[in-house]
Amino acid sequence: xxxxxxxxxxxxxxxxxxxxxxxxxxxxxxxxxxxxxxxxxxxxxxxxxxxxxxxxxxxxxxxxxxxxxxxxxxxxxxxxxxxxxxxxxxxxxxxxxxxxxxxxxxxxxxxxxxxxxxxxxxxxxxxxxxxxxxxxxxxxxxxxxxxxxxxxxxxxxxxxxxxxxxxxxxxxxxxxxxxxxxxxxxxxxxxxxxxxxxxxxxx
Numbered sequence: 001x002x003x004x005x006x007x008x009x010x011x012x013x014x015x016x017x018x019x020x021x022x023x024x025x026x027x028x029x030x031x032x033x034x035x036x037x038x039x040x041x042x043x044x045x046x047x048x049x050x051x052x053x054x055x056x057x058x059x060x061x062x063x064x065x066x067x068x069x070x071x072x073x074x075x076x077x078x079x080x081x082x083x084x085x086x087x088x089x090x091x092x093x094x095x096x097x098x099x100x101x102x103x104x105x106x107x108x109x110x111x112x113x114x115x116x117x118x119x120x121x122x123x124x125x126x127x128x129x130x131x132x133x134x135x136x137x138x139x140x141x142x143x144x145x146x147x148x149x150x151x152x153x154x155x156x157x158x159x160x161x162x163x164x165x166x167x168x169x170x171x172x173x174x175x176x177x178x179x180x181x182x183x184x185x186x187x188x189x190x191x192x193x194x195x196x197x198x199x200x201x202x203x
Contacts, residue, residue, distance in 0.1 A: 003149040004166060005044065005054070005199070007188040008159050009067040010036035015185065018101050021155075022093025022126070026062030036186025037067045039201045041074025043188065044151070047199060050075065055146065056082035058153040059089045068153040087135040088162075090155035094125030117182040118175060119157075132161045133177035140165065156182070166191045 010033030014021045021027055029037065048054070052075060058064045065084070072079040096104050096111075105111055111121045122128050136158065154162065157179075163169075164178035171178050180196070183189065188199040 002147065003190065003192045005149070005151045005188055005190055006159050006163055006166075007040055007067065007071065007151065007153050008156055008183060008185055009059075009061075009063045009153060010034060010040075010186050012063045014098075020093050020096045020099050020101055020104065020123075021090065022097040022123070023090050024061070024097055029063060029066050033063070033067070033185070034070065037070035038074075040067070040186055040188050040199075041071040043199050043201045044071060045074045048075065051077065052149075054149050054151045056151055056153075057088065058082050058084050059155060059158070060084040060086055061089060061155070064088075064153040064155065068151075071151070071153075085139055087139040088152065088154055089158060091119075091129070091132050091157040092123075092125075092127035094123040094127075096123040096126065117156075118179060120174070128176060129157075129161060129172075129179055130176035132158055133165065136162050136165060156185070159183075163189060163191065163196060167194050167196050 010029045012021065012027040012029055012033055014027040016030050054077065056068065056072065056077060058068050068082055069079045072082070108121065112119050160180045160182065161177060163180040167180065169178040169180060190197045190199055
């Protein structure tokens with residue numbers, strides 16, 4: 001399997017405000033989010049050099065594409081050549097999408113585990129981790145014949161599922177799917193031969 005670089009988009013205005021983002025199409029990056037994208041771009045440039053032979057993939061959400069645009073500039077790669085696929089999008093949050101976490105929690109009780117940062121309730125009309133895993137497996141299968149390395153811009157939850165699939169992690173009983181450990185926004189991992197390494201960023 002080719003080497004993958006999987007990046008989580010930078011902070012958005014919804015993140016900063018404590019709103020549930022889910023599969024919302026466009027929530028712009030904050031200044032902190034742009035700074036995180038800059039750091040990711042610099043780190044990948046240092047690791048890979050200019051114009052690395054990377055296929056660019058992204059969730060179609062604006063926040064992922066904004067982050068990718070900054071990274072691509074650092075790498076001297078053409079952002080317009082990036083391909084998007086809705087299967088790389090974030091976990092669907094249904095009726096909770098766009099609402100404040102605090103308001104939803106006040107209505108229905110805890111919705112995520114503070115230790116694992118995994119949702120413990122499925123939003124009305126939302127997705128489960130098993131559905132996310134199914135669509136990501138389909139994307140991997142449909143693109144399996146493509147050779148070369150990839151940079152994939154994703155989201156907090158969906159990237160955790162893709163990372164788990166690529167590293168052969170076991171299915172979690174509480175999720176019904178393999179889910180990797182959480183990483184902060186603006187993080188990048190390299191996955192080669194099923195082994196994941198976090199790409200260091202400048203502090």
